[in-house]
Amino acid sequence: MGALPILPKLVGERVKRREDPRLIQGRGTYVDDIKIAGMQHMAFKRSDVAHGRIRSIDTSAAQTMEGVEAVFTGAQIAEMLAPMPIGTPFPSPPHRAVATDVVRYAGEPVAVVVAADRYIARDAADAIVVHIDPLPAVMDPERAMTGQPTVIHPEFPNNLAVALVPSGTGVSAEGSVDDSAIEAAFAAAEVVISQRMINQRLVPNAMEPRGVVAHFEPGKASMTIWSSTQNPHILRTMIAAMVGLGQDQVRAIAPEVGGGFGAKINIYAEEYVTAAVSKRLGLAVKWVEDRSEAFVATTHGRDLIGYVDVAARRDGKVLGLKLRLIADIGAYNMLLTAAIPTLTMMMASATYDIPAIRTTLTEVFTNKTPTDAYRGAGRPEATYFIERAMDMLARELNLDPAEVRRRNFIAPDKFPYATQMGAVYDSGDYGKALDLALKASNWNALVAERDAARKEGRLVGLGLAMYVEVCGIGPSSSLPTGGWEHSQVTVERDGRISATTGASPHGQGNETTFAQMLADQFSVPIEHITIQHGDTGIVKQGIGTFGSRSQAVGGTALHLAGVKVKTKMTKFAAALLEADEHDIVFQNGTIGVKGSPAAAKSFSDVAAYAYVPVPLPEGLEPGLSEEAFFEPANNTYPFGCHISMLEIDRDTGEPKLLKLVAVDDAGNLINPLIVEGQIHGGLAQGIGQAMIEEAIYSDEGQLLTGSFMDYALPRATDFPRFELHSSVTPTPVNPFGAKGVGEAGTLGSTPCIVNAAVDALAQFGVTHIDLMLRSEKLWRIIQGGQA
Amino acid sequence: MTHVSMTVNGKARKADVEPRLLLVHFLREHLLLTGTHVGCDTSQCGACTVLIDGRSAKSCTIFAVQADGSQITTIEGLAKDGRLHPLQEGFWEEHGLQCGYCTPGMIMSAVNLLTDTPQPTEQQIREGISGNFCRCTGYHHIVNAIQHAAGRRS
Numbered sequence: 016m017g018a019l020p021i022l023p024k025l026v027g028e029r030v031k032r033r034e035d036p037r038l039i040q041g042r043g044t045y046v047d048d049i050k051i052a053g054m055q056h057m058a059f060k061r062s063d064v065a066h067g068r069i070r071s072i073d074t075s076a077a078q079t080m081e082g083v084e085a086v087f088t089g090a091q092i093a094e095m096l097a098p099m100p101i102g103t104p105f106p107s108p109p110h111r112a113v114a115t116d117v118v119r120y121a122g123e124p125v126a127v128v129v130a131a132d133r134y135i136a137r138d139a140a141d142a143i144v145v146h147i148d149p150l151p152a153v154m155d156p157e158r159a160m161t162g163q164p165t166v167i168h169p170e171f172p173n174n175l176a177v178a179l180v181p182s183g184t185g186v187s188a189e190g191s192v193d194d195s196a197i198e199a200a201f202a203a204a205e206v207v208i209s210q211r212m213i214n215q216r217l218v219p220n221a222m223e224p225r226g227v228v229a230h231f232e233p234g235k236a237s238m239t240i241w242s243s244t245q246n247p248h249i250l251r252t253m254i255a256a257m258v259g260l261g262q263d264q265v266r267a268i269a270p271e272v273g274g275g276f277g278a279k280i281n282i283y284a285e286e287y288v289t290a291a292v293s294k295r296l297g298l299a300v301k302w303v304e305d306r307s308e309a310f311v312a313t314t315h316g317r318d319l320i321g322y323v324d325v326a327a328r329r330d331g332k333v334l335g336l337k338l339r340l341i342a343d344i345g346a347y348n349m350l351l352t353a354a355i356p357t358l359t360m361m362m363a364s365a366t367y368d369i370p371a372i373r374t375t376l377t378e379v380f381t382n383k384t385p386t387d388a389y390r391g392a393g394r395p396e397a398t399y400f401i402e403r404a405m406d407m408l409a410r411e412l413n414l415d416p417a418e419v420r421r422r423n424f425i426a427p428d429k430f431p432y433a434t435q436m437g438a439v440y441d442s443g444d445y446g447k448a449l450d451l452a453l454k455a456s457n458w459n460a461l462v463a464e465r466d467a468a469r470k471e472g473r474l475v476g477l478g479l480a481m482y483v484e485v486c487g488i489g490p491s492s493s494l495p496t497g498g499w500e501h502s503q504v505t506v507e508r509d510g511r512i513s514a515t516t517g518a519s520p521h522g523q524g525n526e527t528t529f530a531q532m533l534a535d536q537f538s539v540p541i542e543h544i545t546i547q548h549g550d551t552g553i554v555k556q557g558i559g560t561f562g563s564r565s566q567a568v569g570g571t572a573l574h575l576a577g578v579k580v581k582t583k584m585t586k587f588a589a590a591l592l593e594a595d596e597h598d599i600v601f602q603n604g605t606i607g608v609k610g611s612p613a614a615a616k617s618f619s620d621v622a623a624y625a626y627v628p629v630p631l632p633e634g635l636e637p638g639l640s641e642e643a644f645f646e647p648a649n650n651t652y653p654f655g656c657h658i659s660m661l662e663i664d665r666d667t668g669e670p671k672l673l674k675l676v677a678v679d680d681a682g683n684l685i686n687p688l689i690v691e692g693q694i695h696g697g698l699a700q701g702i703g704q705a706m707i708e709e710a711i712y713s714d715e716g717q718l719l720t721g722s723f724m725d726y727a728l729p730r731a732t733d734f735p736r737f738e739l740h741s742s743v744t745p746t747p748v749n750p751f752g753a754k755g756v757g758e759a760g761t762l763g764s765t766p767c768i769v770n771a772a773v774d775a776l777a778q779f780g781v782t783h784i785d786l787m788l789r790s791e792k793l794w795r796i797i798q799g800g801q802a
Numbered sequence: 803m804t805h806v807s808m809t810v811n812g813k814a815r816k817a818d819v820e821p822r823l824l825l826v827h828f829l830r831e832h833l834l835l836t837g838t839h840v841g842c843d844t845s846q847c848g849a850c851t852v853l854i855d856g857r858s859a860k861s862c863t864i865f866a867v868q869a870d871g872s873q874i875t876t877i878e879g880l881a882k883d884g885r886l887h888p889l890q891e892g893f894w895e896e897h898g899l900q901c902g903y904c905t906p907g908m909i910m911s912a913v914n915l916l917t918d919t920p921q922p923t924e925q926q927i928r929e930g931i932s933g934n935f936c937r938c939t940g941y942h943h944i945v946n947a948i949q950h951a952a953g954r955r956s
Contacts, residue, residue, distance in 0.1 A: 222935060
């Protein structure tokens with residue numbers, strides 16, 4: 016054989032994305048790009064009131080419009096679809112895909128139109144006349160808990176979706192509660208910090224709105240459904256059950272998906288209705304969301320009130336933490352809604368060794384768009400509450416905020432560490448991340464810079480925040496869908512490799528990172544590898560992409576399937592080379608015998624032999640295709656430290672982010688370039704939450720921030736250049752030692768910015784500012800008022 | 803129906819369209835140029851940005867009939883003779899995209915920016931793309947990508 020170029024090791028390298036050539040040329044196929052012969056377009060008529068009883072729906076004008084194929088009211092849809100299922104074990108009120116009698120949030124569907132094109136469909140929806148007798152809108156979650164002004168779901172008194180679940184020290188698995196430890200901690204306290212904090216409601220706003228194409232083929236009794244979803248396999252399961260088909264009869268496809276951020280995990284009314292209507296009509300049907308529609312019809316995120324009490328000694332050691340949570344979940348339970356705030360409870364102690372913790376959780380129905388996962392999903396809330404409280408403690412005790420944190424860290428020799436909240440942290444070294452952040456940001460110089468600016472009368476503040484999050488979600492006891500991931504790796508007859516993964520990316524770059532892993536594993540060029548995903552017709556099994564689990568769970572499944580194929584290919588090679596299989600080496604696109612490189616066969620020759628195995632080695636079946644399920648024994652717990660510097664304009668109250676330094680420890684990295692992109696995006700959303708984003712409702716239940724004219728999505732001018740650094744603490748949970756990084760950026764950034772704002776305005780006597788940092792709010796503090 | 807004719811990516815295109823048809827829907831639905839995306843309905847997000855007579859414009863905000871007689875360039879028309887445009891190269895080299903949905907509009911806005919300001923400062927880049935939303939990247943790598951195209955990054 017001639018001299019081959021030496022193949023570089025790719026894991027750990029900044030490999031350019033293999034997804035990009037199609038996307039930068041406008042050749043990607045998103046849901047709205049799909050056309051099928053005879054395809055109809057669907058539009059929804061939605062409630063324009065937040066709470067009311069439907070008196071009448073007149074569809075006659077819509078039905079007679081030219082080009083209208085069909086119109087369905089909620090009652091007619093209810094004949095096709097049972098109430099929508101949820102994915103958590105909590106009690107839930109019946110939720111119809113299209114409302115039948117009472118509407119419970121502005122934007123809830125009340126009727127459906129199917130027409131020849133999207134313009135006609137929208138015209139016809141507008142021509143439907145709906146009369147709704149208004150009921151009082153339930154907007155304030157804490158008033159709602161007393162049943163005021165009314166009760167939304169009669170079977171849930173006082174609007175309590177989940178009534179006061181306790182967790183933490185002294186709470187047994189059976190639910191018995193022993194308060195002695197937490198009460199003792201507060202009795203022994205030399206200082207107690209108490210603060211009510213709001214983690215505001217946000218709108219996820221993936222740049223691609225949701226969309227669905229459902230194509231039921233009556234002659235085949237099968238359905239193909241394309242959807243802008245994070246989890247096509249869960250979609251397949253749910254759609255099959257709801258429209259009365261077997262899972263073998265439904266093929267779900269997530270084509271290019273234009274972002275998700277957690278809001279495309281839920282299986283939505285529009286997905287069920289599109290599928291049911293396609294089945295009823297025997298036609299392909301498309302529905303694509305408008306942005307204005309997305310603001311009310313796609314789940315929102317966060318919206319959690321926390322009553323935080325910290326008991327501490329004067330040296331800064333925290334003795335106890337009480338966290339009382341009230342979640343405003345909106346009008347209905349969606350797939351994961353009820354579970355999201357439980358993650359806030361789980362992560363309440365964050366990076367700290369706190370001897371006694373008591374959290375309680377109440378979830379409340381209001382007449383708002385339902386909440387569900389949004390990037391970070393419960394963990395940014397936990398981080399925010401504890402990191403604000405630690406800063407308040409430091410300020411109260413006049414101690415350095417870094418030092419107070421250091422005195423409470425879980426020591427690095429205590430891992431794996433079982434928290435009071437029932438989590439078992441896999442690995443960590445929080446002091447290392449803090450030290451690196453202080454050094455990388457040149458903290459002491461920043462303090463001097465801040466103090467100099469203050470002498471000039473400028474309002475400059477510094478903030479830091481630690482975080483630890485739970486990622487790589489599994490095992491199956493923690494997810495109703497199953498907590499595993501699946502992969503199949505095939506060495507094709509020509510020596511190329513195709514692999515499937517149940518992780519369904521929407522920007523995460525798995526086609527690149529997973530190919531890097533296989534290229535190293537088989538020592539073949541990355542150009543010879545194709546990663547397939549997002550299509551249940553090709554990817555046999557899967558769970559999906561959420562909770563920063565693609566690499567930690569999906570990547571491991573891929574690796575294990577690769578191990579199986581490689582083991583079998585080794586046996587074929589040993590037979591072909593008449594060598595012992597223990598002496599077989601994969602090197603540079605060849606397979607040979609250790610010590611005799613001249614005898615090596617090309618990778619493709621061995622592959623060809625495996626498919627025409629004459630003679631067939633004893634004990635082997637032909638072919639090179641293996642699959643693997645991987646279920647991790649535990650989650651992973653990446654961590655880090657974020658630092659920010661903020662200046663507030665004394666005259667206008669306008670805050671400006673001067674600096675953001677992030678240290679993130681996600682364990683071993685497969686592709687640092689892609690990891691940086693994930694962190695940047697997370698930081699942007701965390702900074703957005705801190706500084707400009709907020710979903711605001713009127714007292715009557717209208718979403719006032721219902722378009723990009725009113726909801727402040729961050730622009731390029733809102734950010735400085737981010738400064739990233741990383742420490743590496745591998746996880747023992749999976750063979751790559753990778754922890755997950757998709758959500759990390761949202762955790763530390765939000766509290767570190769609010770901490771900086773309080774630092775900047777402390778001279779005005781303020782100790783806490785609720786999210787977000789609206790300039791009017793800051794201006795009032797500067798004028799001598801309170802937040 | 804109203805007759806329109808325009809040049810799109812160098813090809814003459816004629817059609818009879820409803821006067822209310824948006825240019826973006828003409829491109830996507832009639833010409834099947836689906837690289838131009840729709841991300842909002844208030845002219846804020848810029849996913850639909852194309853070049854009309856060499857200037858960037860949000861194609862969701864004008865009717866097809868208003869573009870009668872114009873020269874339109876969409877993302878599909880940017881690469882020439884199988885060679886990527888420098889901005890496309892920049893976005894690829896610098897990981898300037900994740901989900902890719904905002905990318906075509908972002909690139910078309912950047913084309914306009916570099917036409918007007920071939921050597922922009924970082925602040926000029928940030929202002930130049932402030933009519934385009936990206937929810938994935940935090941804009942950091944997009945800024946790098948545009949700097950790359952402008953020859954400011956090695």
